[in-house]
Amino acid sequence: MGQKLVGILLNAAVHRGVPRLKTGQESLESYEEAAAAYGLTPCFLKLADIDTESGFSIAYIKGSQGYRRAVIPTPGVIHNxxxxxxxxxxxxxxLRQGLLIYNTCNRYGKEQIHGLLEQNEDLQSYLPVTTAGLPGLKEMMDLYPDLILKPCRGSIGKGVMRLTHYSGRSWTWSYLPSRSSRWVSTFVDQDVLPRMLRARLAAESYLVQERIPLAEISGRPFDLRVTVQRGWGGTWQVTGMFAKLAAPGGFVSNIARGGEALSASYALDQAFPGEAAAYLRMTVQTLSLAIARELEHSLPGLADIGLDIGITRNRRIYFIECNGRDQRYGFLKAGLRGTWKESYRRPMAYARFLLEDASRYNSY
Structure with missing residues (x-):
């Protein structure tokens, strides 16, 4: 296989850090290793440096003196x-210039993903009951004793709130104040919701969902992050999964909010008896593949996603949300270095697959 270029499209802030090897959670070394395994040279791009008229771009490419900017023919395949x-x-x-970009869009609203999956009858039973906004909240408070409120466009647990029924018309409202790492809980009246809560719901779109009573380890709830990617051949595969364990006393499992990453096998074995753990692990993988295949019908260029899957104490499985830009570092934090490396290799295998025959881009 001859050496070919593959573009890695980065945000401007991350792109600036390439020559200093300061790219946050993006591992340049892992991209280099993964690309080399498929006869590819990774070129790190930002949108402003791609000139569609000339067909050339300015990109960072690794040389003997580290990463240097160079003018190159714009790669025909780009991983966004x-x-x-x-x-x-x-x-x-x-896209109009004929470039093949996978993970074309990686910021989808939670309500959009929920709506797409809801159209599939086979997946409906895996979706928590969901409404939106202040009218949806009032409706749900009459139906369920424990609710989660999530910004439709939020990530890493930012802006998530919880309402738990206390007695009568009284509820406990839990939220994380801005620039604080400590959760605050206060009593609220269902008939007279606080101004700050109503203001949050008015300022941005919120989903309101029944809270899933997640399985726990030592009193701490956890869910599973499942990385699903296209690789060589273009078909979806589960690259791996890890568990996200909420911080002590917390109810969100995001690592950025104090959560802890664990091996999925370890977490499931701790929460469920032997055979049940194995069955749940296989069922979660099957569900994750079904979700990816359903979403690809409506989301062009989808190729690399992270799914959050919850399991209740009585072994019921729920889809929680889809992450269009899976950060992957949770595998490393969970001690799954081999899987972390594989999460870089598989997208590069897909890039080589597309470079071999560009016509296959729209076939999957």
């Missing part, structure tokens, strides 16, 4: 690791 929405004019401009 920057955050762009579905209406990004910059991405559309590249």
């Amino acid at each position: 690791r920057a955050i762009y929405s579905q209406d990004s004019s910059g991405i559309e401009r590249l």
